[in-house]
Amino acid sequence: MSFLLGFGYFSCLLVALEFYVVEWNMLRMRSGQINILHGEMMMQKVAPSLVELCIRTAIDNVRYLGDVGETDIDLLGQILPHCTVDQLMHIENSTKDRDLSPVTDKLWKKFYELQFGAKNTSLVVDRMKQKRVTFKWKDLYEAKQKDVDEAQQKSIDRFKQRFKKEEDRKQSRQVQLCTKVPPGSKRSFFGGGPGNNFSNVKSNIMKKAKMQVVNSREVQNLAAMRKSALQRGYSVSPMKKPSGFPNNSLASTSKSTKPMERRLSFQQQTEEHYTGTEIQLF
Amino acid sequence: MKKEDTVKLISAEGFEFVVDENAAMVSQTIRNMLTSPGSFAETQHREVTFPEISTTILEKICQYFYWSLQFASGKETEFHIEPELTLELMMAANYLHT
Numbered sequence: 001m002s003f004l005l006g007f008g009y010f011s012c013l014l015v016a017l018e019f020y021v022v023e024w025n026m027l028r029m030r031s032g033q034i035n036i037l038h039g040e041m042m043m044q045k046v047a048p049s050l051v052e053l054c055i056r057t058a059i060d061n062v063r064y065l066g067d068v069g070e071t072d073i074d075l076l077g078q079i080l081p082h083c084t085v086d087q088l089m090h091i092e093n094s095t096k097d098r099d100l101s102p103v104t105d106k107l108w109k110k111f112y113e114l115q116f117g118a119k120n121t122s123l124v125v126d127r128m129k130q131k132r133v134t135f136k137w138k139d140l141y142e143a144k145q146k147d148v149d150e151a152q153q154k155s156i157d158r159f160k161q162r163f164k165k166e167e168d169r170k171q172s173r174q175v176q177l178c179t180k181v182p183p184g185s186k187r188s189f190f191g192g193g194p195g196n197n198f199s200n201v202k203s204n205i206m207k208k209a210k211m212q213v214v215n216s217r218e219v220q221n222l223a224a225m226r227k228s229a230l231q232r233g234y235s236v237s238p239m240k241k242p243s244g245f246p247n248n249s250l251a252s253t254s255k256s257t258k259p260m261e262r263r264l265s266f267q268q269q270t271e272e273h274y275t276g277t278e279i280q281l282f
Numbered sequence: 283m284k285k286e287d288t289v290k291l292i293s294a295e296g297f298e299f300v301v302d303e304n305a306a307m308v309s310q311t312i313r314n315m316l317t318s319p320g321s322f323a324e325t326q327h328r329e330v331t332f333p334e335i336s337t338t339i340l341e342k343i344c345q346y347f348y349w350s351l352q353f354a355s356g357k358e359t360e361f362h363i364e365p366e367l368t369l370e371l372m373m374a375a376n377y378l379h380t
Contacts, residue, residue: 047353050346050380053361054372061365071369072376 055079063087066094076103085111085141092138101136108137116144289316290329291344293337305347310379335374342371343378 055075058065059082068076068091080088080103088107092100113121128134289306291299307313315330332340342363349361363371 045354045356045358047350050343050350050375050378051372053346053363054368054375057363057365058368058372061368064365065369068369071373075372075376 051075065091067091068095068100069098073103076100080104080107083107085115101138105137108141112137112141112144115141116148120144286328288328291340292329292331293335293340294333295337297337297340299340299344301344301347305344305351308347308350308380309343312378332374334377336370339367339370339374342367343374343380346375346380 055078058075058079062079062082065079065083065087080091080100083091088104088111092104109121112124124140287303288300289303289312291301291306291312293299303316307316312330316328335343346361349359352359
């Protein structure tokens with residue numbers, strides 16, 4: 001019971017203490033611009049210095065900074081820590097006549113650590129000690145960034161290659177449309193009988209086999225067509241001409257044969273096209 | 283304003299800014315120039331030339347002097363600085379210890 005009371009008293013004391021500490025800190029922080037807090041304290045209001053105001057404005061506008069050639073080193077030391085990597089890079093590159101390293105070297109070291117890790121940073125430091133050389137951290141940063149970018153680009157290229165390979169492989173396995181060989185053109189030659197040019201066909205055995213097949217079918221179809229044509233009369237049915245149909249061969253046959261036969265051969269070829277497409281020996 | 287209460291500040295281009303003595307003394311450098319016994323010619327003529335400070339910047343500095351006095355007397359407003367003046371103004375302010 002007494003312990004609880006004591007605890008309560010103690011916590012009250014702590015709260016009061018905190019309150020005073022906070023107030024005291026507030027007073028201390030605003031040393032340049034002390035406001036009258038309670039009305040009892042008479043404090044002199046001091047305007048912030050122009051230098052201070054300029055520094056604040058510069059920090060706010062750090063992204064617009066370029067050539068800082070003539071600015072005092074101490075002032076730069078207050079402003080530049082507020083830059084990002086790109087902003088700092090831009091400023092350093094724009095300030096051509098002046099080496100900003102005294103201020104920026106430690107900033108670059110920090111960027112190096114943020115970007116590439118503490119481990120890498122200590123590694124670099126050790127290496128520099130071993131070889132007794134010092135490099136500017138800006139140069140180290142740029143070099144490392146370049147390496148990283150190159151490695152990344154390489155791996156992207158590798159990926160692209162593999163993807164392309166896979167794509168090509170898939171493509172090669174698809175059925176591809178080569179130039180349409182009109183099915184009937186060769187058949188009309190074959191159907192012509194002996195003395196025809198079989199030079200398009202490669203082997204002799206195949207020539208013979210083809211001749212047999214085609215001839216037999218043609219004869220059958222021819223017979224069938226003649227029958228139906230006689231029944232129907234001289235009506236010309238609209239026929240779909242295959243696009244790559246060589247007109248010369250048709251013309252040659254039509255010249256020598258009579259009109260009726262011409263029509264028949266035309267129909268027959270079309271029929272052949274529909275029934276004989278599996279024979280693609282070319 | 284009596285002549286004794288004013289100071290003339292001259293820019294690099296030759297522009298003359300006549301300001302109150304109190305205002306000018308916001309700058310520690312100017313204060314030293316005017317109050318130190320005898321060594322500065324400025325003390326007698328109450329004229330200070332700033333060959334490195336351009337007119338625009340000097341004008342802004344004079345504005346700051348008055349703003350600073352205003353602030354100290356209770357009227358707290360914001361002193362706006364154009365971004366393009368910042369660096370030059372900062373250097374001039376540094377030189378003038380203001």
